[in-house]
Amino acid sequence: MSAWVFDLGNSRLKCAPLGEDGRPGDVLAFAHDGRALDAGWERALPMRIEAAHVASVAAPALRVALLEALSARCARIGLASTQRAWGGVRIAYAAPERLGVDRFLAMLAAHSRGGAWLVVGVGTALTIDLVDADGRHHGGRIAPSPALMREALHARATQLPPVGGHYREFATDTDDALASGCTGAALALVTCSGEAAAQLCGRPVPVLLHGGGADALRPHLPDAVHAPALVLEGLGCWAQVGRTP
Structure with a gap:
């Protein structure tokens, strides 16, 4: 069993x-x-x-x-469901049920590692959450992931391919420009969030990167910690806390 x-x-x-x-x-x-x-x-x-x-x-x-x-x-x-306080993490949302359970569990897993983290999930959406060393959630952001940006552009302008191309700082063809623009938009949001997190926490905050689309950002975030099973780790935390008398 x-x-x-x-x-x-x-x-x-x-x-x-x-x-x-x-x-x-x-x-x-x-x-x-x-x-x-x-x-x-x-x-x-x-x-x-x-x-x-x-x-x-x-x-x-x-x-x-x-x-x-x-x-x-x-x-x-x-x-599992999002709780206002669980496992040492305290959610910033006034209505915790409006915070996706995947984000909540990712923060539980991040907090269990110790220290402050900027938790970045890349799936259908790009999600960013700041949880400090004391387990306080300062809030987050939600945006389209690079893959969803490409799909949305293709849906509105079918001549723009939904996949393909390589990241360039200044692309010289359309495929590369699409890849560079959509990935670059996500990276800019992560960078901006990291700067704000450092101001709030008084020191740089490491990035904890997870999700099925994380590979698109990993080459450009060399200092990020890649944790592909972060939500499952959070479920393990949830299960352990739930068994605690």
């Missing part, structure tokens, strides 16, 4: 077993189209799971489908 964590995002389901230290093991990832999970994904799981800890920002119908599938093999299922 075992415990697993499940992160149902807008385009992928990621899951992993939890070790005895509360950290996720090898991560499995399954794409979905927003309406249904890939057929046969359950075959990658053990036949029986003692406890499943789930976070979801996907459509309600897809979340229900995941929970129904897990109920056939899980003794206990817990659904």
